[in-house]
Amino acid sequence: MNILVTGGAGFIGSHVTDALLQRGHQVSVLDALVPQVHGDVTTPRYLARAAEFVRGDVRDENAWRRALTHADAVIHLAAEVGVGQSMYEITRYVDANTFGTARLWQILTHEKTRVHKVLIASSMSIYGEGAYECAQHGRVTPALRGVEQLRARDWELPCPHCGAMLTPVLTPEDKPLAPTSTYAITKRDQEELSLTLGRAYDIPCVAFRFFNTYGSRQALSNPYTGAIAMFGARLKNGHPPLVYEDGKQTRDFIHVGDIVRALLAALESPRGDGRAFNVGTGQPRTLLDIAQQLARVMDLDLEPHVTQQFRAGDIRHCAADPTQLRATYDLPPPIPFEQGVGEWWDWAEREMAADRVLQANTELAARQLVR
Ligand SMILES: NC(=O)c1ccc[n+]([C@@H]2O[C@H](COP(=O)([O-])OP(=O)(O)OC[C@H]3O[C@@H](n4cnc5c(N)ncnc54)[C@H](O)[C@@H]3O)[C@@H](O)[C@H]2O)c1
Ligand SMILES: [Zn+2]
Structure with a gap:
């Protein structure tokens, strides 16, 4: 198959691209190389040469047209991904995420393409509290x-x-949705637009509610991304990780390899078409525990700084109930956290990581989004 991976230069997308190529698929990547994620590189060095790279923006219909020329399937991962930042850069998030996805469907429903499968990256953030x-x-x-x-x-x-x-x-898929950030609202939009239009036009579509994903290539210097990258960037610079509240809040951390396996399974099987699935491990962990584990893996004697601050819209607990995913697709057990984090560090140890976490924290505090 010929598969278009949007956001294929990013963290999850690049791993998906590698796995698809390995399975003998042809892959095109559509990615705008957003500077906040990539710095000022023209192509990230890990991007597979065998993939066709289209530098373009999902807000631009013509970029979609170029990228869709040969596509049999679309894995739509391109998105602005900072939850906190989405609370003040509102149009930026809605344009890229909601309208970007609308443009894909405008083309799929009006123009002749070969696309017969669409996979959408949704997020656990659409639940609000678990x-x-x-x-x-x-x-x-x-x-x-x-x-x-x-x-x-x-x-x-x-x-x-x-x-x-x-x-x-554990949070099942039928928990009522209650997004608490602009980002989460756009993720719900992407999911609902895609499942609704896919059903109406008979284009099989699956939405995946990824839980906190970690692994190599997750932008370490982007202070708006995941906890592991943020804690890692602090630790690498000899600073204690900042943990909000009392550190006992829990999340579900899943290795990018498990995300890739779920996407490939949905590409190859029609069993879950038309539905939304949690993609998480079902094993909650406290953020304090995560920060301490990272310091241990990195062989650093640095206790996390538990700030007792809170962020607007933050939830206390949410971990995936993965029953539906596992009943639908044939997947191996998730990668254990200790193993996944070891793998992450094998990569992160050699990476440059600018610690911009305090700067981002100050920016959020100035807007009363952290107190
Ligand atoms: N990482 C997680 O924990 C997590 C959790 C839930 C959902 N997701 C979703 O998974 C997807 C991939 O996330 P990621 O963690 O790999 O993030 P990432 O930032 O590493 O990758 C996103 C990619 O999309 C590109 N992009 C952003 N805006 C674009 C635009 N307007 N046009 C074209 N390309 C654009 C970026 O340049 C980047 O390469 C996103 O849709 C995200 O919302 C991620
Ligand atoms: Zn009660």
Whole structure:
């Protein structure tokens, strides 16, 4: 097959590109090489030479047309990805993510193409808070914590019915969506536009709600990306990682290799067509634990700095219930965190990492987005 990978110069996209080439597919990459992710390079050095590279923007219909010429399938990963930044660069996020995806579908539904499969990168962020249980009320889906509660440094969630302390549980796909950032809203848009139009026009489409993804090639100097890259950049520069709240908030960290396997499975099987799936491990970890593990892997004696600050829109707990994904596609067990992080460090050890985390934190604080 001939597959178009948008965002194929990025972290996840480059791994997808390599895996597709290895399976004998032909690959085109559409990527604008956004400077915040790539610096001022003309092509990242890890980008596979066997892939056809189209430098172009998903906001530009003609770039899509050029890139779609031979495509049998599209894996749409190009996006602006900074959750905090999306709260003040609003048009930038909506244009690239929501309107970028709208342009793809405008072409797929009006022009003759060969595309007969579309895979979309959605995100766990569309859930808002994860799922919880109350001893008395069973499964509940609380709203975000209020500012008053957070100002009191009271971090855990109370039951919306009785106020008792809730226990976090794995989040299934049918948890009502409650995006809490511009970024998350655009991810929901991408997912809903694609599943709805795919169904209406009979173009099989699958949306993947990636949980926190880590691995080699994740931009270390981009202070708006994932926790591992941000902690890693701080540690590499001899600074303690900044951990918000009390550090006991949990997330689901999944290795990029597992993300790639899920995408390939969906490309090759129609079983999940028309649906949205969690892609996570089902194993929650605290951010404090993650920061400490990284320091250990990097052989550094640096305790994380637990700031007791909070960020607007941050959730307390969310980890994937991966049951649907695993029942639909034949996938190996996820890569254990210790192994994945070791692999990450084999790569990150040799990378340059500018620590821009404090600068980004100051920017968010100036807008009251971190307090
Ligand atoms: N990394 C994660 O933890 C995670 C979690 C959930 C969802 N996702 C989603 O997965 C996808 C890939 O994310 P990633 O972590 O590889 O990020 P990344 O920043 O490494 O890759 C994104 C790529 O898209 C390109 N891009 C951005 N805007 C563009 C535009 N307007 N036109 C063309 N190209 C553009 C960038 O240059 C970059 O190469 C994104 O859609 C993201 O929302 C990632
Ligand atoms: Zn209750």
